[in-house]
Amino acid sequence: MKARPRAPFWAFGILFGVLFVLYLPVIVMVVSSVLTRTDHWVLTLQWYRLVVHDRELIDALIRSLEVGFASSFISTLVGGFAAIALVKSKFRFVKPVEALSFLSLVVPELVFALSLLSWFFVLRVQLSLITVILAHITFSLCFVLMTVNGRLAALDMTIEDAARDLGATEWRILRTVTLPLIMTSMLAGFLLAFLLSFDDFLITFFTCGVGSDTLPIRLYAAMKSGLTPQLSALATLMLAFTVALIFLLKRARGLKIFGQM
Amino acid sequence: MLRVVNISKNFGNQTNALKSVSLNVNSGEFFSLLGPSGCGKTTLLRIIAGFETASTGELYWNDQRVDVIRPQSRPFNMVFQRYALFPHLTVFENVAFGLRVKRVDTRSMKDRVENALNLVGLWSQRDRLPETLSGGQAQRIALARAIVNEPKILLLDEPLSALDQKMREYMQTELRELQQRLGITFIFVTHDQEEALALSDRIGVMNDGNLEQVATPEELYERPNTHFVAHFVGSMGSIRGSAVDHQSLQLPNGQVIRGNLGRVEPGLTAEAFIRPEKVRLSKIVVGATKLSGDGLRFDRGEGVNKVRGKVLNMAFKGLHYELHLGIGPDQRLRALVPPEKMKFGISIGESVTAQFSPTDTFIFNCPSGMA
Known part of the structure; x- marks a missing residue:
């Protein structure tokens, strides 16, 4: 039997070329974050030391984490239960509601940010960390909804009837059957929401108030006064953190969480 | 309860x-x-x-x-x-x-x-x-x-x-x-x-x-009670015609089938069901039996029902052969024949006479909506 034809060598060449060009800036950034020039180039961690000792940067990081945790926690709760409700609902407008909730995926981010800002303005809400969190909830909600929805669609919902038949109350069914089965997808949704919130610039930029700037905003502000190795170090740290989260997300998909009663 | x-x-x-x-x-x-x-x-x-x-x-x-x-x-x-x-x-x-x-x-x-x-x-x-x-x-x-x-x-x-x-x-x-x-x-x-x-x-x-x-x-x-039950339970062959009185129906070729089980309203479409194991076949030997032009004569007394058909399909099922007989357009009877009875050699395309007793024949009016 003839083996499947292999892709020609030049195809691999183009692929690696494209990947190299794409990742070159990242590599340059990472490398520049650990180098310093005295009379010749030497390896150093001094830029990282600077980052860690920069009070303002650390404050911004803490705010970023706060916003990330708060917004993804709330959107996981709301989005997760919304997905359960949608799956169970016999309401005839389920499809339009689903479509509407996925709309924020396709609405241009700038439009989204502007409309949020004008909404806050109309409601006379003072821009602060709270408005950032609210804004982040609105855009990460549909990601959680989609993740959990996908899992629920794959489940045979007659298991809920089975539990009901065995005498379980609705609350017990939710606690011991439905939630354990969608837990990994909710965890995945949480991580996804956190990731999106952590590196969001545009929407945060529009909705944050004075003194409530997050890490990406801070980075942008600092960049205006010149690209320093210190910024490279910060960016490298953010990159490492994000990549770590993505690995966690991949693990979460394969995770099995056994429900205990 | x-x-x-x-x-x-x-x-x-x-x-x-x-x-x-x-x-x-x-x-x-x-x-x-x-x-x-x-x-x-x-x-x-x-x-x-x-x-x-x-x-x-x-x-x-x-x-x-x-x-x-x-x-x-x-x-x-x-x-x-x-x-x-x-x-x-x-x-x-x-x-x-x-x-x-x-x-x-x-x-x-x-x-x-x-x-x-x-x-x-x-x-x-x-x-x-x-x-x-x-x-x-x-x-x-x-x-x-x-x-x-x-x-x-x-x-x-x-x-x-x-x-x-x-x-x-x-x-x-x-x-x-x-x-x-x-x-x-x-x-x-x-x-x-x-x-x-x-x-x-x-x-x-x-x-x-x-x-x-x-x-x-x-x-x-x-004892199926209704047309549907007769149709659905057990695999019965059936032939359709129109009811002439409460116990018999007439096939499109003019032949009359009598059924003692069930009851039909005269004038309406009716269907006769016969269990395949109750159908007996005999070969029509050309020259031996003289057939009148309108098919087989049917005795309106206690006599058995007889219809003439053509073997359309034949399948060996272990215990018996299952034969499909074409009686008329879209009319099929099924018959089970034990292998030893197949010795006289029935083959596809051949004409045979199917006999079955009125006591084994169920007749029901077809529900409206069925042609």
Whole structure:
């Protein structure tokens, strides 16, 4: 039997070329974050030391984490239960509601940010960390909804009837059957929401108030006064953190969480 | 005893999924609801279980009204078509689910789960997850999960339809034996008439939201009450014509078929059903029998029915040959012939005479809407 034809060598060449060009800036950034020039180039961690000792940067990081945790926690709760409700609902407008909730995926981010800002303005809400969190909830909600929805669609919902038949109350069914089965997808949704919130610039930029700037905003502000190795170090740290989260997300998909009663 | 009283069900705009069905199921009985898909049998079962509410009618269990109580509180348990095992729980925890809900103490809970799993022969598999089980095993776990609660009635929704042929036959025997050992009332929904005939004490045949006939398998086979039951239960051949009086019908070629079973209204379309094992064939030897132009003469007295047909198809089925006879356009009779009778050599395309007694012939008016 003839083996499947292999892709020609030049195809691999183009692929690696494209990947190299794409990742070159990242590599340059990472490398520049650990180098310093005295009379010749030497390896150093001094830029990282600077980052860690920069009070303002650390404050911004803490705010970023706060916003990330708060917004993804709330959107996981709301989005997760919304997905359960949608799956169970016999309401005839389920499809339009689903479509509407996925709309924020396709609405241009700038439009989204502007409309949020004008909404806050109309409601006379003072821009602060709270408005950032609210804004982040609105855009990460549909990601959680989609993740959990996908899992629920794959489940045979007659298991809920089975539990009901065995005498379980609705609350017990939710606690011991439905939630354990969608837990990994909710965890995945949480991580996804956190990731999106952590590196969001545009929407945060529009909705944050004075003194409530997050890490990406801070980075942008600092960049205006010149690209320093210190910024490279910060960016490298953010990159490492994000990549770590993505690995966690991949693990979460394969995770099995056994429900205990 | 379970009493179903005038239960009907309308789903939204789709009217009459069930049309005022009344039914009694005795305690300890293996009762089947038989019918084609969409006839309302599963809806009736789900109403008994409590997953659907009836539009009208009542449900009584030993004179206690049960259609008003929640499914959680009814003394019935259900085995689902696609098992519906909890995928995140082990076999043991699946079976223990109902007992944990009822807060049965740990000791007797473990004993009862062990008993139930032993009953289906799967105690050794207690630590496995459902996804690692075969279809037959999963179905037995689903059974164990239901019977461990000692229900008064076990409701089974086409529990064997997802299994392959061999496993299905094996599980049929298992089910029947289990039911006799436990003495629990079984209400078994199926579209497979052979399965229903083989397993049940009594069968309720359903069609289009109506309960057509409730009878023992033997009665159903020998005395179908309606056109639908005759059509659906057992595999009968049939020929269509128009009724001439209450007991006979005339084929398009003018020939008259007499049937002692059933009754037809003269002037309407009618159909005669004959069990294939009751049909006897004889070869038409050209020259030996003189045939008049209008086919075979039929004696209006006690004589047997005789029709002439052409062998369209022939299949060897082990115990017998199954032959399809073309009587007229779209009219087919089926006949089972034991292999030793095939010695005189019938082949496809040949003309034969089929004989059957009026005492073996069922006649019914065709329901309106059937051509």
